Amino acid sequence: xxxxxxxTRGEARTAPSFPNGCHVAEVEIDPETGATEIVxxxxxxxxxxxxxxxxxxxQIHGGVAQxxxxxxxxxxxxxPDSGQALAGxxxxxxxxxxxxxxxxxxxxxxxxxxxxxxxxxxxxxSGTTAAPCAIVNAIANALPPQAAAAIQMPxxxxxxxxxxxxxx
Numbered sequence: 001x002x003x004x005x006x007x008t009r010g011e012a013r014t015a016p017s018f019p020n021g022c023h024v025a026e027v028e029i030d031p032e033t034g035a036t037e038i039v040x041x042x043x044x045x046x047x048x049x050x051x052x053x054x055x056x057x058x059q060i061h062g063g064v065a066q067x068x069x070x071x072x073x074x075x076x077x078x079x080p081d082s083g084q085a086l087a088g089x090x091x092x093x094x095x096x097x098x099x100x101x102x103x104x105x106x107x108x109x110x111x112x113x114x115x116x117x118x119x120x121x122x123x124x125x126s127g128t129t130a131a132p133c134a135i136v137n138a139i140a141n142a143l144p145p146q147a148a149a150a151i152q153m154p155x156x157x158x159x160x161x162x163x164x165x166x167x168x
Contacts, residue, residue, distance in 0.1 A: 014115060014116050015115035015116075017115055017116065017122065018121065019046055019048070019121035019122050019123060019126065020046050021045035021046055021130060022130075023041070023042070023043045023044075023064070023126075023130035023131060023133070023134040024040075024041070024042045024138075025038055025131075025134040026039050026040035026041070026138060027039065027138045029142050029143070031164055033157060033161060034156075034157040034158060034160035034161030034163075035160075036072065036139055036155065036157065038102040038135065038138075039102065040102065041064065041102045041104045041105070042104070042105045042106075043104060043105070043106045043107070043127065043130065044109055045106075045107075045109065045123055045126045046108075046111045046121065047108070047110075047121045047122065047123035048110065048111065048112055048113040048118075048119050048120040048121035049112050049118060049120050050110055051118070051120065056108065056123050057106045059124050059126075060106050060123065060126055061101075061104060061127070062127065063124065063125060063126055063127020063128040063130075063131065064101070064127035064131045065096055065101045066127065066128045067128045067129070067131025067135070068096050068100065068101060068131050068132075069094075069095050070131075070132045070154070071132040071136050071153055071155060072096075072135060072153075072154050072156065073094035073096060073100075073154050074093065074094060074095060074154055075154045076093075094154075132153065136155055139151065139155050139160065146166075147163040148163070150162070150163040151163050
């Protein structure tokens with residue numbers, strides 16, 4: 001029998017850190033179908049001291065993939081009367097596949113944090129925060145102003161086509 005329980009508790013008090021970065025997407029839109037292709041994606045992030053570049057790059061890739069899904073395909077739709085979610089499986093709820101995620105250029109800008117001994121800042125959410133903005137802004141920039149004003153996330157091919165052809 002163990003003399004102690006398995007529950008543990010710890011506390012760390014640290015000052016906040018402020019990770020930052022810049023993500024840029026380049027898109028091409030087929031005006032006949034509304035299909036959008038992300039042809040280039042560049043992420044430059046500052047997560048302080050990079051302890052493991054492969055892991056940090058992987059976190060950014062995963063975050064961008066999640067943000068891409070939010071920007072162009074994921075929509076939670078509910079029945080207006082019952083409030084029941086209408087997607088019963090991933091067959092009904094679009095999520096990005098590997099083929100949907102563009103090749104990325106990921107660069108690290110190390111501005112060492114001075115509020116913790118390792119000099120690190122968070123990076124796990126950088127792609128989820130930046131990708132929807134970068135992708136939707138690239139799409140809006142590629143569209144005529146009146147069409148760009150009509151789009152909302154998720155910016156599906158159908159949404160782009162409808163924005164380009166308002167009289168259908």
